[in-house]
Amino acid sequence: MVPISIFGFRALWSPYFFLTLVVLFLLYLAITVKWRDRFEESEPLTRSELIYFSAGMLLVYITKGSPVDLLGHILFSMHMVQMAILLLVAAPFLIKGIPVWIWRNVFAVPVLGTILRVLTRPLVSVIVFSAMFSVYHLPAILDTIKLSIPLHAVFTITLFISALCLWWPLLNENDFAPRLKQGLHKIAYIISSAILITPACALIIFVDTPVYETYQSGEAWLMSMALCVPASTLSALSGTGLSGPEVFTSMPILYDQQMGGVMMKILQEIIYGVVLGKIFLSWFRHERDNADELTQKQLLERKRLSMYN
Amino acid sequence: MAHDIEIIEKTPAEYAYKKRRSDRLMRSQLMMFALMIFMTLISFAAVQAGFSAYFVIPVVLLLAAVQVGLQLYYFMHMSEKGHGLVAFFMYGGILIAFLTVLTFVTIIWW
Amino acid sequence: MTTVANSVGQKKGFGATLWDWLTTVDHKKIGILYLIGGGFFFVLGGIEAMLIRLQLLIPNNDFVSAGFFNELITMHGTTMIFLAAMPLLFGFMNAIVPLQIGARDVAFPFINSLGFWMFFFGGLFLNLSWFLDAAPDAGWTSYASLSIASTGHGIDFYAIGLQIAGAGTLMAGINFLVTIINMRAPGMTYMRMPLFTWTTFVASALILFAFPPLTIGIFFLTFDRMFGGNFFDHTMGGNTIIWEHIFWIFGHPEVYILILPAFGIFSEIFSVFSRKRLFGYSAMVFATVLIGFLGFMVWAHHMFTVGLGPTANAIFAVATMAIAVPTGVKIFNWLLTMWGGSIKITTPMLYALGFIPSFVMGGVTGVQQGAAPLDYQLHDSYFIVAHFHYVIVGGVVLAILAATHYWWPKMFGTMLSEKLGKITFWFFFIGFHMTFFLQHFLGLMGMPRRVWTYMDGQGWNLFNLISTIGAILMAIGVIVLIINIIVTTARNERVGNDPWEDGRTLEWAIPSPPPFYNFAQTPLVRGLDTYWIEKQEGHKGYTAAEPVTDIHMPNGSIIPFFMTLGLFIAGFGAMYRVDHSWGLGVLVFGLAFTFLTMAIRSVKDDLGYYVTKDQIRRMERGRD
Amino acid sequence: MMKGLKKWRLVTLLAALTIILSGCGEEYLSTLLPAGEVGQDQFNLLLLTTGIMILVMAVVFTIYFIALAKFRRKKLGDDHMPKDVEGSHKLEFIWTAIPILLVIIMAVPTVYYTYKLGDVSAMEATDEEGNPENLVVNVTAKLYWWEFEYPEHGIVTSQELVVPTGEKVYFNLISSDVKHSFWIPAVGGKLDTNVENVNKFYLTFDKESKDLEDGVFYGKCAELCGPSHALMDFKVKTLSPDEFDNWVAAMKETEGATASAESADAGEAAFGQSCIMCHAVSAVGTSGASAPNLATYGDRNRVAGFLEHDKQNTIDWIKDPQKYKPGNLMPAFDQLSDEDLDAIADYLLDLKVEE
């Protein structure tokens, strides 16, 4: 078995990507701390916001920059883990990490705000995300995307944005943009999004042949490696018998693929489970803290119902 | 006595408001009906036109799902107040329905 | 129309009493009916169990014949699950849940009574098979190839009887759901509902979603056996695995329908007899909901050896194991409820204490079975029998026995003897472990389940012998309980509102047994364990939410009885249609009769009646 | 330190378990004494999960007994009012997290073995000459007997499965009437024989059966299949590869054997008269017979899978099969004279391929 370190430092740790993220992080600090007073209605950065944002950035780097990314090009199951973490963990973290007042300003930008408001409408966002996610995993599409660097970048970023839109209505607590107020609606939203990505996962899990060219040994696989391995390294490696994923793992390709589907589904279920738990908890707190008000409501309702009795 | 019925008359203004609202609602429902008919037509047409099954099946399924959503939310008023738990149970039912169908088309052989 | 006077109950003749019970729509009386019906079937199922155990006492026994043995296990399983455990739980739900939420009755009193009669006639139908033709003999799971091949009318009895009883269960489920959603007293927010109410709620939701698949599955079976269908006939393109899926899509949630109310019962008991509020209430509620939810995702763990392929097995294995987590949360919360409390060991508490170790043992073997490759060895062996009796008897039956002692004073106004209660417990508990503990090892030693007899020399003799002796001890325990009930009823020493003295929930705030309208005034709920709060503040009874007003009560009706009778008759028609020409006529007549009663019900207005303020005041005064 | 301690405890626990569990059961029948790799894998999983379960129970029981000992009202006094606590997030986190951890520990080997034991891709593998590399046995379950076909060799046998040790044996399983389930507890379990599709799996047999008490492993039908489900046993003979080859050769030699009604042997004649239409006496053939192949009857260990293998039982069986196996599909031959029965039994007991 060959270790993946043969691809060299750049492929493993994506230094340029790392630098980009560092710059973004500095920008974040600058806006939220240094230049904050230049914005009206700004509020001081809270600790939890900082933590969420840093964690989000870190996860983005881990999934798209670190060796995980490279593995994700070799193993389909790793790719699915990467997707799950990027789309279902990093995305909500970033939303929560950016202070509300910034979001308010973003949504106030004339055209952009309107578009965002449409894209983050619950019905739209859940459909767009599921559609993009499912389409992405159609064998023909995935194979095409993985053979072109720009296409891959564009699609990854769009998918990520659609994930942000998916999470928005759940996390938002203000009226300037779409939000789901009631716990029940949130639950329905989560369940329907879980359902909508199931067909894609199920197909991946239950199809009985390897369907992704770019995850099988051969030309396509090697070409797709170009996405994260510098061309020079790759050409230097040619002739070392680099033929396909089997060089790095003993797992049969079909199992890798099925495991990918299963990993995606399980991770997604765990994440959604945690979110459901949180929704339940906040519902519980709401009921506990507003018990008197709820009682008044019940008394009124009782009166209404006995009016005609 | 509790079973003396109180009758509350609406003022003319209130009544007019109620009328207006229900007429507006009715108009939107009529539009939804038109939409539903339209979608049905598309479904049948897509099949008749003989496109590839890989295209037709997702499309007709999607249209069916949307149509059902319209029925539930517009004709059956599932979005109105007091339908929270109702919606919850409908979604629960749909989830289980979905799982059942999913297994029957995957892990029962053939 | 029932008048107020006779609802209050003067001395009545036998005929009038009978009529009263046949027509009652009062949730408390229906609760008692469920207890009687369920209790009867429990003893019946128990006797079947005893016969099973006697047959397996020694190798090569011929105490019963092979065919009869299969009828015994089938009827034992079916009776215990559908006609004993569930109805007994329904009995307590009916009697207690409306009281706990401060309601005067359930949402649909009429349907409540219909549900009971459906259960009862369904059970009767099923058990008449012993006398007519032959009893069902394909196991309580009635896997399709065997149940289609089975000759005689046995399986037909199973199909039709369960269809009728199942419809009743579904009605009861919807009824409880609506009752809990709509009829809670002011101030009873969801997060103040006692756990028994919560578990009833979730179990009812499971019923709502689990019973329709069963209905359909049984229809398929009926069609295949009686009307020329081909769902399960592989020579005609059919597929027997469909039955297995449908049965377990129903069957797995069904076991949680049984255990969740049991959890609820124990939650009440732990908290009352530890004199302490339930530890981690919100986590308990969430765990309940989560168990209900996950309960629908794991059914294929009963089908690991069917050959669904490694991927399906792996998914369902992991999902199955996940259920251990919320269940564990519950177990630890109970332990921590006791921790730091003031534990009084009454009979109900004794059952609760017996429950924890028993259920944990049953639960962990469940998780072992969830490990698919290991289950290849365990499936259909006595290990499985041991597992599910540990969870069912160690969980559900102990809960039912506990609830019997705990709520008996509330339902009947007199306390069961504590001494006899404890004797029952010890016989039952020791007998239970003796019977089922060794069965784990029998399974591991290669003994398949559902075997009519076994050869000598396989190393199973001793454990089977011990197991049978244990079963006898259990029977003695049950007999002591029956004696206890008779003695207590004869002695009839009346008790007050709160006989355990540490009651926390609303049912203990009103007289035992409660008046037919339950609460003279609708209560105002002031927190979790509202009666406990009132007592702490030195109040007597409960705070009222509104002044004394006239109370609207539903009318009794005989229609549910006749509606079900029609179906009962139609069932015979459907079954005998195949071999007698009159069958069709009977089928049509029965259905027509039912439809007629339904039409009468829908055309005849039934608006109920009022109990006036004065009458209430008089009755409440008469009590003190 | 803590960790080391825990590990140490787990190891002793497992060791103790192994001893306790293997103490019970018969070698030829118990899952606790695995005689093959599959059974061993499953047994290891049993040990692992049992270990975890005992740990869980130990924790629960400890808290339980301490609580019970410390907080009795008898001790605390009748008017002791405990403090009400709502809950504890820290504790709740602990008892959610630790079970999750334990579940993961169990889930990993579970998934691994599920795939490992489900891997039948090598079933159809052939060597250069197109000969199958692995032994494949087609099992057909019938009311209430088992038929084993060796398609590679063109032979069939029933009631007794004969397999070589030390290699993977692949099985194709189907049922011809109602559902049954194929289980050899000591070797590994178990797979259903459905009516509408062929199920596949493999087992390995690591121990020769001749040292066992009866010289065979016991096999069981594990799915309720009618009145005689309990009696639908079969036996498994495991032979060294050489002996197995000999056995196959001997089986092939019975080609064309039949029982003629005109034979001088009274037993053969009577058999040819009444029985040959259902029972074959040649082991060469394919599956699909309506009654067990009797070519190896004399080598058998049991009559009809479960009765003591002797002449009296053979006669009794032929006279009234229903008495011994209710619901089986062989008609009674009580009209046969005692001499005929005696001769048939002798004839049958002489049908052997082993020495």
Place this chain on the structure above:
Amino acid sequence: MDLNTKFTPQSWPDHPETATMEAKNKFVGFWLFLGGETVLFATLFATYLALKNSVPDGNEFRTETLFELPLVFVMTMLLLTSSLTSVYAMYHMKNYNFKGMQVWLAITGFLGLGFLALEVYEFNHYIHLGFTFGNSAFSSAFYTLVGTHGLHVAIGLVWLTLLILRNAKRGLNLYNATKYYTFSLYWHFIDVVWVFIFTVVYLMGVVG
């Protein structure tokens, strides 16, 4: 409750279907029942999908050749329209226009009857072709799924007739308003199921 209380359009409550405790119970209960029905039909659909075109050797009935879309299209239109007419009926119910409601409900009933008649015709046609209930597993699954829906329509029609006739003389009150309302929910639900039937059974059947 008093059946004789007379309302006027002005005093008629905004939500008559949930104006009393009994009404609200019925309303919630009926919705829950529909949730259960969803699972019930799902089981039928799942079975149908598993057994679709699953026939013994030599049997030539297949979805592709059996189903005819024009008939299904007409049936669909009838049922969809009846869904709209029942919306109209509820519109009048909420406005306390009893006559209007009854008329629209009657129209709904006739449309439903038309649907049912076509379905009977369709089944009859198949049976004459030899595609009987016992023809194959596929036929059993088909008739059971579509027939269960048809049975729901039939029950709905009986219910509707009883409602219309029973209340013809006494007009609208809070006691029967819920009954009308739940009927309309039921009817919409039947429509929802049909949408899936024509999609999954007929359209996907013709596509293959």
